[in-house]
Structure formats: C-alpha cells, structure tokens
Amino acid sequence: MTVEVIAIGGENRRGLAMVAALLAIFTTIFASNLPTPLYSYWQDKWGFSSTALTSVFSIYVLGVVATLLTLGSLSDKLGRRQMMVPGLIFIISGATSFLLAEGIYGLGLARLLMGIGTGLVTGAASAALVELEPNENWTRAATLSALFFTLGAFAGPTVSSLALFFGTGATFWPFLVVIALSLGSIVMLLTAPWPEHLGQRQQNFRLRAWRPTTIKVPRELLGAFIFAAAAICLAWSTGSLYASLGPSLAMNLTGIGDRAVAGLFAAAWQLMAGLSQFACQRQPLNRLLIVGPITLITGLIIMASSVLLSSSVLFALATLATATGAGATGVVAIASISQVAPPAERGGIISAFYLMAYLTMASVVLGVGLISDMIGFGPTVLGFTTLISIAALALMITAVRSGRATFW
Numbered sequence: 001m002t003v004e005v006i007a008i009g010g011e012n013r014r015g016l017a018m019v020a021a022l023l024a025i026f027t028t029i030f031a032s033n034l035p036t037p038l039y040s041y042w043q044d045k046w047g048f049s050s051t052a053l054t055s056v057f058s059i060y061v062l063g064v065v066a067t068l069l070t071l072g073s074l075s076d077k078l079g080r081r082q083m084m085v086p087g088l089i090f091i092i093s094g095a096t097s098f099l100l101a102e103g104i105y106g107l108g109l110a111r112l113l114m115g116i117g118t119g120l121v122t123g124a125a126s127a128a129l130v131e132l133e134p135n136e137n138w139t140r141a142a143t144l145s146a147l148f149f150t151l152g153a154f155a156g157p158t159v160s161s162l163a164l165f166f167g168t169g170a171t172f173w174p175f176l177v178v179i180a181l182s183l184g185s186i187v188m189l190l191t192a193p194w195p196e197h198l199g200q201r202q203q204n205f206r207l208r209a210w211r212p213t214t215i216k217v218p219r220e221l222l223g224a225f226i227f228a229a230a231a232i233c234l235a236w237s238t239g240s241l242y243a244s245l246g247p248s249l250a251m252n253l254t255g256i257g258d259r260a261v262a263g264l265f266a267a268a269w270q271l272m273a274g275l276s277q278f279a280c281q282r283q284p285l286n287r288l289l290i291v292g293p294i295t296l297i298t299g300l301i302i303m304a305s306s307v308l309l310s311s312s313v314l315f316a317l318a319t320l321a322t323a324t325g326a327g328a329t330g331v332v333a334i335a336s337i338s339q340v341a342p343p344a345e346r347g348g349i350i351s352a353f354y355l356m357a358y359l360t361m362a363s364v365v366l367g368v369g370l371i372s373d374m375i376g377f378g379p380t381v382l383g384f385t386t387l388i389s390i391a392a393l394a395l396m397i398t399a400v401r402s403g404r405a406t407f408w
Contacts (some may be wrong), residue, residue: 001212014132020192021128024084027120027181029152031091032060032114033175033243034174035098035107035262035272036157037164040248041171048104050248054369056107057244061362063115068123068244068355080128081189087120088182088189098171120133120141123351130338130346140335144282150274150327153243154267161263224340225273227404229299229353231289231333233360234395237388240361241368242319244270245377252377254312258406265315269323276327287333288328289399293392296325300392307381325392 043053071083094114101107126145131142145151159177163170217225241249246266247259256262280288299321306314333353342347364384 010273014134014195016192017194018129018132018144020081020082021125021132022144023188024185025125025145025148026116026152027039027088027178027185028091028125029120029149030156030159030180031095031116033153033156033159033266034178035111036243036266036349037132037160037259038171039244039252040166040259040262042104042107043248048098049373049378050245050364050369051373052104053248054244054365056104056111058366059108060111060115061358061365061399063112063117064119064122064358065115065355066169066273067116068070068351068358081194082261083124084121085186086126087117087124087382088118088186090114092179092182093117095175095182100177100298102384105326107239110217116162119351122354126334126338126354127346130307130341131343141282143277146327146330147274150277151272152275154270155240156267157263157270158267161260165260166182176217180295185335189268192268200408205338206371208342217349218342219343221349224336225349225353227335227398228340229356230355230395230398231329232327232357232390234293234296234388235330235333236335236357236361237391238300238322238326239273240364241267241384242266243361244365244369245372249377250312250315253381254309254310254315256312265319268316269319272323273327273330274319276324277331279329281326284406285332286399288332288402290396291385292325292328292332293396294325296329297389298391299323299325300389304385307378329392330394361362 038055039057043050054377064109092112094110094112095105097110097113101110129141129145160170160174163174231261243266246269247262250265251261252258253337283291299318302314302321303318306318337350337353368380368384371383
C-alpha cells in the first residue's frame with residue numbers, strides 16, 4: 001500500500017509539472033503569433049513596405065537565435081523551470097512594448113523581447129516534457145509539445161482577428177491577455193511540485209562561474225540530428241509564410257476584403273497542423289515520412305493553383321492540406337530528436353534543433369518579403385511553392401533510401 005501511494009504521488013507530481021511546462025509553451029507561442037493579423041493593420045497605419053513588415057517579424061528570430069546560441073544548454077545545469085520563468089518575464093516585456101509602440105521601431109523592440117523569451121522557454125520546456133513523461137513514451141511527449149505549440153499559434157491570431165472584427169482596442173486588449181497568461185504560467189511553474197530527480201539545478205553549479213557556450217551536437221548524433229532538423233525546417237517553412245504574410249496573401253491574391261477574415265487563414269493553418277500532429281501520435285514514424293511530404297506537396301500545388309486562378313476556395317484547401325502535411329512531418333522531426341538526445345545534453349541538442357527551425361523561418365519570411373516587393377506576391381508564391389515542393393520530395397527520397405521510411 002505504501003509503495004502504491006508513493007507511486008501515485010510521483011505520478012501526480014509529474015502530471016502537474018507537465019501541465020506547467022505545457023502552459024508555458026502555449027503562452028509563449030500564443031504571444032509570438034498574436035500579432036500576425038495586426039501586421040497589415042500597422043502597415044496601412046504607418047505605411048511601411050512588405051520588406052519592412054517581414055523584417056519586424058524576423059527580428060523575433062534574432063532574439064530566439066541569440067538566446068539559443070548563448071543560453072540554449074543552460075537549463076541542463078540551472079534547471080528547466082529556472083529558465084522558463086525568466087523567459088516568461090521577457091514575454092510580458094514584449095507584450096508591454098507592443099502596447100506602447102508608436103511606430104515600426106517599437107514593433108521591432110517588442111518582437112525582439114518576445115524572441116528572447118521564446119528562446120528561453122521553448123528548449124527548456126520541451127526538454128522538461130521528455131523527462132517528465134512517466135512511461136518514456138517519446139512520441140507522446142513530442143506530440144504534446146508540438147500540439148501545444150500549434151494550439152498557441154492557432155489561438156494567437158484567432159484572438160487578434162476577433163479583436164479586429166469587433167474593432168475596439170484591437171491593438172490593446174489582446175496584449176493584456178498575453179500578460180495575464182504569462183503571469184498565470186509563472187505562478188503555475190513556481191507552485192507545481194516537481195520531481196526531485198528531474199530537471200533540477202545541478203549540485204555545485206554556480207551561475208557566477210558559468211560562461212555561455214556554443215551549442216554542440218555530438219558527432220555520433222550528427223546524422224540523426226541533420227535529418228530531424230531538415231524535417232522540422234520543411235514543416236516550419238510553410239507555417240512561417242502563413243504566420244508573417246498569410247493575411248496579406250489572402251487579401252492580395254484571393255480578393256478577401258475583410259482583414260479579420262484574412263487573419264483567420266493563419267489561425268486555420270495552425271489549428272489544422274495541431275490536429276494533424278495529434279492524429280499522427282499513434283502512427284508509425286516510417287510511414288509519416290511518406291505521408292507528410294506527399295500531403296505537403298499536394299497542398300503546395302493547390303496553393304499555386306489558387307494564385308493562378310485567384311480562388312479563395314482553393315487557397316482555403318491549400319491551407320488545410322499544407323498544414324496537415326507539415327504537422328505530420330513535424331511529429332517525425334520532434335520525435336526523432338527526442339529519442340536520440342541523451343538526458344545530460346538534451347537541452348542543448350533540442351535548442352540546436354529549434355535554432356535550425358527558426359533560422360529557416362527567418363530566411364523564408366525575409367526572402368518572400370523582399371522578392372514580393374520586387375516582383376509581386378503572385379510570382380513570389382509560385383516560386384515558393386516550387387522550391388518547398390522540391391525540398392519535400394528530396395526529404396522523402398532520402399528517408400526511403402536510408403531505410404527511415406517505408407511504404408508499408
């Protein structure tokens with residue numbers, strides 16, 4: 001009886017700690033994606049170009065990358081929640097900066113602060129979820145992490161689209177929601193019981209003696225890391241397009257005149273990606289490496305057709321198909337890296353993994369913004385769909401040849 005009570009108590013401690021980590025992920029990604037439908041509103045209000053708009057979006061990546069490069073492995077020594085709490089404080093600072101912004105430079109500062117917060121939270125929270133999973137079910141931990149990422153990314157633009165629909169305080173009260181969620185997450189992290197042997201500060205570690213170190217991937221894991229990183233980069237490429245320019249693309253290419261409705265395309269993409277990840281939880285990874293890229297390529301072909309025909313219906317179908325393919329591919333990527341990362345180096349390896357994803361996001365967004373200013377949205381999207389389709393096909397062929405993927 002005593003043994004059973006202790007076991008149940010341990011499970012409860014793990015469960016509450018997992019909820020706290022998931023809430024931190026949700027809050028961080030919610031805050032990061034909240035401004036998406038508001039970018040076109042600010043662009044019209046302050047009159048900056050698409051290149052400037054995507055630069056504001058991408059400066060967030062600068063904050064994430066700088067944090068991952070210098071502090072990515074710190075949670076392995078300092079502790080998981082000891083990294084998440086400061087990260088959420090940066091998220092609060094970013095939301096406050098959005099509230100006070102009076103021009104593009106204010107938006108850039110807000111995005112930079114949120115990028116730093118995201119870098120602090122995501123690596124530590126993802127590593128914590130893997131460690132807290134009681135049955136060592138790596139796929140389940142990876143799926144939960146990815147699901148809350150995408151749920152946060154769905155809820156963010158949905159809230160700001162609703163704010164635009166109702167009109168009053170569209171650039172004000174959504175950021176108050178971010179501040180409230182962040183404060184709630186901090187309280188949860190500080191009060192939830194945490195297993196004593198997991199994700200804690202290492203004995204004899206002194207922060208004063210610590211110096212930033214570069215992110216390293218052990219040589220023996222390099223092949224698996226490169227493959228997983230390629231998969232997550234592919235999954236995030238289309239998502240970054242929707243997160244930065246999705247509403248603008250919907251309004252310019254399909255004739256949708258309502259900014260609030262156009263913003264929902266970004267939210268719909270994230271929701272479908274999350275549902276896809278949840279549905280793929282119990283599917284064999286070797287089959288997902290076939291299904292994911294094929295579905296993504298199909299969606300990209302439909303997207304190109306929607307541009308050529310100026311069809312909002314086809315653009316909606318493309319949104320659902322690309323999200324489904326990206327969700328399946330993302331599950332494979334996160335599960336693969338979670339399986340191979342040793343506990344003592346997990347925080348650093350996962351941070352390097354997300355570093356690749358965020359660098360891809362910045363490259364895609366800046367490239368699309370710059371080229372669209374030069375040749376227009378339509379030709380730019382056609383070029384984007386072609387390049388990403390080729391990359392998806394290459395990943396699938398590599399997976400089949402290496403034996404990672406099978407058709408049965």
